[in-house]
Amino acid sequence: MGILPVLCRSRGRWQLLLTVLAVLSGFNWAGAQTIRSGQLEVLVTAAGSTQPTPVRVRLTRAGRVVPQLPQQAIGVMYGLWDHADGFGFQPDSSFYVNGRFRLALPPGTYQLSLSKGPEFLDQQHQIVIQTGKTQKKAYRLTRWINMAARGWYSTDGHIHIRRSPREDPLLMSWLQAEDVRVGVLLRMGDFWETYYPQYAFGEQGVYRRDNYLLVSGQEDPRTPELGHALGYGAADKVRYSNEYYYYDNVFDKLHELGGLTGYAHHAETFHGYRGLTLDGLRGKVDMLEILQYCVDETPLRTDHYYHLLDLGFPVTATAGSDFPWCGQDHGHGPAERSARIGNARFYVYTDGPLTNQSWKAGLKAGHTVATSGPMLDFRVNNARPGDRLNLKKGDKLTVSVQAFGHAKQVPLDKLELIGHGKVLASVSKTDAGQSASQLTLNLELDTLTRGVWLAARCFAGPQQAAHTTPVYVTVDGGGFHNPETAERYLKLSESYLQEIEQELEKESHNPEMRLWHYKKGLKTRIAETREVVEGLKKEVREKIKDKRQEK
Structure with missing residues (x-):
């Protein structure tokens, strides 16, 4: 989940937005059939195939979005906190189609944008619609690189959309339109409830089309004091409502169920560095989301990543869009800052064809590259x-x-x-x-x-x-x-543990701040982590002593 300023800047009720744009555009789009218009028919294929390919489309006139969807637009309910904020239009007023669409338009000059993820070249076209005439356009998208052919499969590890088997084919078209080979749909929770339900987990929750996968995961627990936890690939969801701040219990069970665990949002927002220290130094963290647009306009953040690595803890780099919460798109004017599936992604190398099992094995082995381009x-x-x-x-x-x-x-x-x-x-x-x-x-x-x-x-x-x-x-x-930074990072680790201890002494009436209710159990966990810190300090001191004796 992204931070509040992002939500305020980049979200809204899309139907209201489109209504306002319709008024500003000067056209009666709802009654377009009552005026003389022309027709636009579009076919989009990808190089090497004659078949229509799923694609992202954005249609504007004089810099303003055309607030009219073709019947072929693929709509799925999505929104913040699992609300119905969007359906056919994406947050930047784009829409997805399976390679074809037809639309009646008033006469005029239009701009058509086509895209299919970062491996394909974006296209922009100008189209002139004339009264009573049909413009038939065929476009072919080309790749500048094919990572799947090299054994690397793109993954958006952070998507929030509820799904059932009925939505799977529609959501798959969304993934294919962004060329995301594996989409991880996360059931999200907080202290009170859960959002974006998934109908199944593990192999039962896998939906496949061609060489693309939809899989289920979780972002839960999530607290403002310890950060947001991630779980991928487990055979089932895990949630302990009565022990909510004991993330390690969830991590242990997810591991038992064959899953991987980690932290979202670079561990920067929601004090995620505290939870990362508490669980990471005890060897319970597999991965960290180091690339995402939820913190600011710099998607790659590595401070907390290097912290764990330099102390000798292996952590796999991942990334995710956090759709529909976070995003940073360019070239779209007023809708510049908007959520988009796949805008931050990571690639997993698999030794052989893409399956859920080969993807999990590659992720577990750390064969990943996080990227936004x-x-x-x-x-x-x-x-x-x-x-x-x-x-x-x-x-x-x-x-x-x-x-x-x-x-x-x-x-x-x-x-x-x-x-x-x-x-x-x-x-x-x-x-x-x-x-x-x-x-x-x-x-x-x-x-x-x-x-x-x-x-x-x-x-x-x-x-x-x-x-x-x-x-x-x-x-x-x-x-x-890294022995050169060990002392500094261990001091930093201790300061994070002290932050948690200070928060434990604050009895808050804020219903979202529940850390202090778990004082006894968290103090035990802090003590365990502190033992690790002290053990590492001892190793550093002994090595410094050995070096001096060698001299």
Whole structure:
């Protein structure tokens, strides 16, 4: 769920908005059949196929949306807090069709926008409608990259829409129109109730069409004091209403049911860093949503991610749109800030065809890249993101990173190799042999004496970024933590634990602030986490002592 300022800026009742736009446009759209009009017939296919393809459509005239839906528009109820805020129109006044639509329009000049996710090139067309005539238009969408052909499958890990088997085919068309290969629909909860129900979980909740999947998950527990928790891939939902602030109980059960657990919103909003510290340092967190448009216009946020990594805890990078709560689209004028499925996504590498099981296995292995545009191929001694390499002291590492973009749609700017949170090497589009369409880094790291986590990071056009899960490198069976930052991050961890302790002493009459009701159980969990912190501090002190003795 996004933060309140985002909701206030970018949401509304779409029917009211469209009515206002209709008045401003000067046309009596509701009575269009009573005036002389023309017809627009559109067919959209994708390169390599003659069949219509699901696509996102936006139709405007003089910069104003045409507040009229074709009969072929695919509508599904959606909205904030599971309310009926939208149906056929998307928040930016686009709509989805399965590749064909027909619409009666008053004569004039119109602008038609077509899109199908970041791997396809967007198209804009001008169409002139004449009275009594039919304009038949056929358009072919082309890819600038095909990640599925490389074994990487796009995932939006954070979608809030209720569904039943009746909605599955309609929602699948929405996913295909954004080229999201796996859509994770999250049942959302808070202390009081749940929203966006899913009719089944695990394999029973999987809906497949072609090479696309709809799967169920959960964003629950969710509190303003400890953050928003995520659960993917479990055989069932898990909710303990009477122990709501004990996230670890939910995480343990989700793991028992074959699921993965983590935190949403970069762990920044809703004090998610507190919960991340409490559960992450006790080894109960698998993943962190590091890329999303819910915090501000910078989608990639890594402070809390690097915190855990530098302390030696492996965490998989994920991303998600948080539809219909959060978004950042450009080029659409007044509707600039709006939710959109797939605007933040992560790619999962699978060793073989896409299935729910292969997707879960790839996610569990950490084979992921989070992105809002750029595509990354990152290898360390040919290992992929999420892999672990155990080397001997003095062994060399061969690092290869390629970033792919498109000069107009995803113009690459900078590619970086990150090690222990620092930039070890970088290239930009202005360097020799590099371009806005492809950036390449190849290097060797010599005389490795200790472990390190290595990741690739890329920046492109406005609000476009990508980050891989690290490759975890250990030496002679040691760890991959960062001894240089360990003391600082452990102090920060302790400060977060103290924040929770301070909140436990505040008896609030606010019905949304219930942390203090769970004082006893949370103090036990804080004590357990503090033991981990003290153990890590002891390790740091011993290593510092050993280094001094060596000198």
